Amino acid sequence: MTDSAWHHLFPALAAGDPTTRVLIDGAQRLDIPPDQPMFHAGAPCHNYVLVLTGSVRVQVIGEGGREAVLYRVLPGHACVLTTCCILSGENYPAEGFTETAVRVLTLTKPVFDRALEEAPTFRRFVFANLGNRIAEVITRMEELAFRPIERRLADFLLARADPAPIAATHQEIAVELGTAREVVSRHLKRLETAGLVRLGRSTLEVLDRAGLQRISRGPQ
Template sequence: MAAPAIPDRAIPAGLDPALRARIAAAAAPLEAPAGAVLFHPGDACTGFVMLGTGTVRVDLVAEDGHTLLLYRVAPGEACLLTTACLFAGEAYTAEGRAETALEGLLLPRGAFDTLVAESPAFRRFVLAGFGARMTALMARIEALSFRSVDHRLAEALLAHGRREVAATQAELAVEVGTAREVVTRRLNALAREGLVALGRGTVVILDPAGLRTRSESG
């Protein structure tokens, strides 16, 4: 079976053609189906992932199996933990999972180290991605620490970008960093206020403006 073609869209268009060609020559195609675990806590980092399509979610996993969403990685974005592990030479401390089917590139550790050392443009690209993800993670920590569950839940629902959100209450609990029972109570309260309607594994947003007001007032 022939190997899949390397998706050009995984390499940022803002990089100069010579650097893009160098990355393409050194990288290997990466494919994973939805639900595939890309790395576990304790795994060594084998290379720098550049997504062309799909989304990866990165979760902290407790000993009892409970998970806490740290961040998602979309095409054009860097995985904070992967970059940190490559620079520090340490193992992963969280779990990465393909949230959807994905395609991209895996730039092996050796090639990554060489490009960081030799190419100022690649180094700026990597550090800019690292900084952006760190800022987003700090915002996530702030929300978990100082924002109400109502605020986080409303924000999580709106972030899906659809009127009908296909997510179970357990999945929403992971997103907002609380227990499923708490999400159940808060969803029922939002339903009584006419902001959402609840179905089996779905939440329909009836009043986006009202829900946005709730997300901004927590």
């Protein structure tokens, strides 16, 4: 990816004031391998990060060590928790890991603070991105808290289903859905008994999309 590639991913910043463009052009570029920590719960936030390539998974760990995915940061976005923490000075309440090789632009906190004062386009981007992403996180938390697990599981399977089997262990699905592996295994077995899926070793195949869609919609 060339140094000017951020213009296509962040058009609002690229079309903004000269101070914003100089700021982003001068940001440090980092390449991070997959499966590496971006931040840990309880750690301070020192940098504002814009993702250019790859995917960062943000998750929380609850009582008993159970993990739940909150959201992913994809190219063209900034992490909502990073934004909140760098603005407030609070430590991270969750953790982030690279799912793939990731390239990011980083601004140190002093540069970020100065940019909020001097670069109006950058300031508007920061708060607009924050507002949009917070709404998505709230929707995700409502789903984890209130939507029945069988409907969330059906949605997960429908989103991942294609001609090839879904490559995911029961534990990986549990992390995505914010529940226990045993719960996922039990519900998948019910779906298999009903003829909706076929289970394999670390894979599963959707056999009846219409049936899963009925589960997803819930009682009519």
